[in-house]
Amino acid sequence: MTNKGISSLKEIHFVTGKGGVGKSTASYWLASEFAKSGKKTLLVEIGDRSFFSYFLSRSINYQPTQIAPYFEVAHWSAQECLKSYALSLLKVEALYRLFFENPVTRSLIQVAPSLAELAVTGQITSAPRNHGPHGDHEILVIDAYASGHFLSLIHAPEAMGETIQLGPMGEQSREIHKILKDSGLCHLHIVTTSEELPVSEGIELQQEVFKYFQWPVSFILNRFVETHLDLEKVNMSQRSMMQKAILDKLVSQKTALQILKKTNCPIRNLPLISSLKGPEDLNGVKEVKI
Amino acid sequence: MKPTAQVFIQMGPGGVGKTTVSAAYGLYWAKQGKKVLVMTIDPARRLAQALGISNKSGTVQVPIEGIAGELHATLLDHSLIFDQFILKMSSKSQMAEKLFRNKLYQSLKTKLQGTQDFTSLIELYQQATSGKYDIVVLDTPPAQHAWQFLESPDKFSNLFKEKIMRWFQWMGSPDESLGFWNKVMTAGTQRVMKALQILTGPEFMNQISDFFKTIQSFQIQLREKIEGAQDLLKSPKTEFTLVTTQDELKIIETIGYAKEIQQKRYHLKRVILNRAWPTDALGDVSDLKPADQAELKRLFQLFSESQKTNEKLMKNWPAEVKIIKVFDTLKSSHDLTRLSEMADDMKESWK
Numbered sequence: 041m042t043n044k045g046i047s048s049l050k051e052i053h054f055v056t057g058k059g060g061v062g063k064s065t066a067s068y069w070l071a072s073e074f075a076k077s078g079k080k081t082l083l084v085e086i087g088d089r090s091f092f093s094y095f096l097s098r099s100i101n102y103q104p105t106q107i108a109p110y111f112e113v114a115h116w117s118a119q120e121c122l123k124s125y126a127l128s129l130l131k132v133e134a135l136y137r138l139f140f141e142n143p144v145t146r147s148l149i150q151v152a153p154s155l156a157e158l159a160v161t162g163q164i165t166s167a168p169r170n171h172g173p174h175g176d177h178e179i180l181v182i183d184a185y186a187s188g189h190f191l192s193l194i195h196a197p198e199a200m201g202e203t204i205q206l207g208p209m210g211e212q213s214r215e216i217h218k219i220l221k222d223s224g225l226c227h228l229h230i231v232t233t234s235e236e237l238p239v240s241e242g243i244e245l246q247q248e249v250f251k252y253f254q255w256p257v258s259f260i261l262n263r264f265v266e267t268h269l270d271l272e273k274v275n276m277s278q279r280s281m282m283q284k285a286i287l288d289k290l291v292s293q294k295t296a297l298q299i300l301k302k303t304n305c306p307i308r309n310l311p312l313i314s315s316l317k318g319p320e321d322l323n324g325v326k327e328v329k330i
Numbered sequence: 331m332k333p334t335a336q337v338f339i340q341m342g343p344g345g346v347g348k349t350t351v352s353a354a355y356g357l358y359w360a361k362q363g364k365k366v367l368v369m370t371i372d373p374a375r376r377l378a379q380a381l382g383i384s385n386k387s388g389t390v391q392v393p394i395e396g397i398a399g400e401l402h403a404t405l406l407d408h409s410l411i412f413d414q415f416i417l418k419m420s421s422k423s424q425m426a427e428k429l430f431r432n433k434l435y436q437s438l439k440t441k442l443q444g445t446q447d448f449t450s451l452i453e454l455y456q457q458a459t460s461g462k463y464d465i466v467v468l469d470t471p472p473a474q475h476a477w478q479f480l481e482s483p484d485k486f487s488n489l490f491k492e493k494i495m496r497w498f499q500w501m502g503s504p505d506e507s508l509g510f511w512n513k514v515m516t517a518g519t520q521r522v523m524k525a526l527q528i529l530t531g532p533e534f535m536n537q538i539s540d541f542f543k544t545i546q547s548f549q550i551q552l553r554e555k556i557e558g559a560q561d562l563l564k565s566p567k568t569e570f571t572l573v574t575t576q577d578e579l580k581i582i583e584t585i586g587y588a589k590e591i592q593q594k595r596y597h598l599k600r601v602i603l604n605r606a607w608p609t610d611a612l613g614d615v616s617d618l619k620p621a622d623q624a625e626l627k628r629l630f631q632l633f634s635e636s637q638k639t640n641e642k643l644m645k646n647w648p649a650e651v652k653i654i655k656v657f658d659t660l661k662s663s664h665d666l667t668r669l670s671e672m673a674d675d676m677k678e679s680w681k
Contacts, residue, residue, distance in 0.1 A: 058344060058345050059343060059344010059345045060343050060344040060345025060346060060575070060577070060580060061345060094582075129528060186344050204530075204531065204533050204534045205533060206531055206532065206533040207530060207531010207532055207533050207534055208528075208530070208531050209530040209531050209534050210531060210533065210534070211531075233345075237345075238345060265629065265632070267625060267629065268621075268625060269622055269625050269626070269629075270622075274618065274622065275617070278617060279613070280610065280611075280612065280613025280614065281608050281610050281613070282608050282610050282611065282612050282613060282630065283612060283613055283615065283626065285607065285608050285633075286626065286629050286630060286633060289633075290629075312632065312636070313636075314632055314633075314635040314636040315578070315635065315636060315638075315639055316578065316579070317578070
């Protein structure tokens with residue numbers, strides 16, 4: 041990631057949704073689809089802990105790892121992003137080491153508000169801003185935080201830009217915010233399952249993001265179960281506990297689809313995979329067309 | 331101040347129903363005649379939905395007829411908690427006002443992330459020592475945040491240990507001689523401060539210095555509260571419950587939390603396996619059309635298959651931790667009856 045010059049980045053795809061809906065696996069699937077179509081894709085996870093290291097059974101770090109043609113994966117923790125930002129400004133390695141290997145700085149970073157969010161959004165937008173180290177990818181897929189924390193993430197640069205009027209940090213923040221406001225560049229995918237709460241949280245999120253950022257939004261309905269059962273015609277009162285449980289799932293799926301359709305956003309259905317352990321279980325997974 | 335209330339803390343991955351479980355706990359104890367407070371940090375305010383109260387901030391008594399105790403619920407307003415906390419601590423009100431005017435403080439408590447764990451913990455400590463409740467139930471924020479919640483007391487007490495406050499004393503006040511402080515500080519410290527200034531700019535440095543200087547005047551009280559909160563988490567009267575669902579990745583995440591909780595010597599008492607899939611057979615489907623029979627059998631296979639690995643994973647728990655299954659699938663949604671049904675499922679975990 042040393043490329044400087046004109047950015048090759050065409051699209052940033054953020055993936056979010058309520059906690060536990062399968063954001064990471066959906067992000068992986070989305071990124072692999074881009075890569076298969078021949079676009080140079082970088083899948084990035086931004087949490088403190090790396091899910092993909094577990095999922096791919098190999099160490100995933102700040103520097104991208106290639107896992108398939110046109111397909112790279114990286115883990116950008118806030119700490120790593122801050123380091124990269126600091127290094128690009130301070131230039132001198134020794135100074136930066138002194139800065140980051142210092143206990144005072146460490147505790148400051150841990151408690152200082154939104155510094156982490158700023159560093160992460162800074163790294164994500166580094167290519168279009170032509171600032172700091174960045175790769176030559178065409179597509180970035182960001183496996184982002186869950187809904188609430190995700191909103192704080194994308195609002196943080198604006199808040200910081202308003203708070204700090206002078207100096208490089210304020211300037212950077214306003215630049216990052218400008219890139220995030222680019223609805224031609226940024227896209228949002230909201231992952232949900234059929235349950236009522238993730239669906240309603242997803243819709244709240246879509247409205248909020250549309251209001252402030254006008255990004256194109258699509259929904260990914262995860263763990264979708266395809267069936268030709270006509271629920272209207274099945275007599276529900278006669279059913280065993282297990283049958284009710286199964287039918288209940290199908291009913292909530294139908295309701296979820298109806299609610300999501302009202303948003304007029306595109307919906308993609310990802311099938312339920314009975315045992316999802318690694319990337320091989322996602323290879324060849326097709327979205328369910330209905 | 332000694333905590334007078336018994337505390338239940340619910341932790342677990344996102345989307346497993348922690349808030350609902352917390353509310354069910356609260357309802358159970360209120361029915362047993364206790365005065366209960368349920369605190370939620372979830373920004374989606376789901377507890378409000380589950381309890382049939384909506385869009386109210388502050389503490390609300392949930393209107394339930396015919397129960398022996400009282401159920402109170404609160405949706406934590408972090409900004410308000412922060413202000414009240416500062417006001418309570420400051421001996422001089424102009425100190426508090428100075429802090430309220432600080433831009434960093436304003437951002438800290440409103441727009442920006444990073445303090446929710448701290449405010450939740452402080453509020454938990456305050457409520458548990460208030461003498462108003464027999465039981466306080468805390469619902470923690472999901473996933474990535476759950477770790478941060480456990481780490482937050484240490485983070486804030488580190489701040490004092492590292493004497494970060496002293497670093498900022500010389501900054502931002504024109505009447506103090508910079509030269510003197512430069513002499514006191516080591517060369518290394520000066521270089522770090524210089525680096526910080528290059529990275530952030532002078533305005534940010536002034537704000538942050540003001541912020542820390544003001545906070546410093548509350549140091550003793552703040553430290554007391556943080557240490558009190560730390561003790562509260564470690565107290566045997568504080569019981570941790572892990573909530574998870576029957577999803578492989580969630581179970582693995584939950585096992586990770588269990589290790590963390592036990593390493594910190596907190597008291598992990600139980601794991602709630604929420605939305606457990608029924609274990610019975612498919613049953614009679616002969617009344618259906620042959621095609622539908624076959625389809626239902628296929629779906630049964632599909633769902634059962636996805637449960638097998640999870641059953642295996644759920645066996646590896648320490649002996650002292652109880653595993654409780656809650657069959658949530660067929661319960662009515664968002665009402666007190668459902669919470670009551672859930673509490674019945676969990677009842678054995680208190681015996």
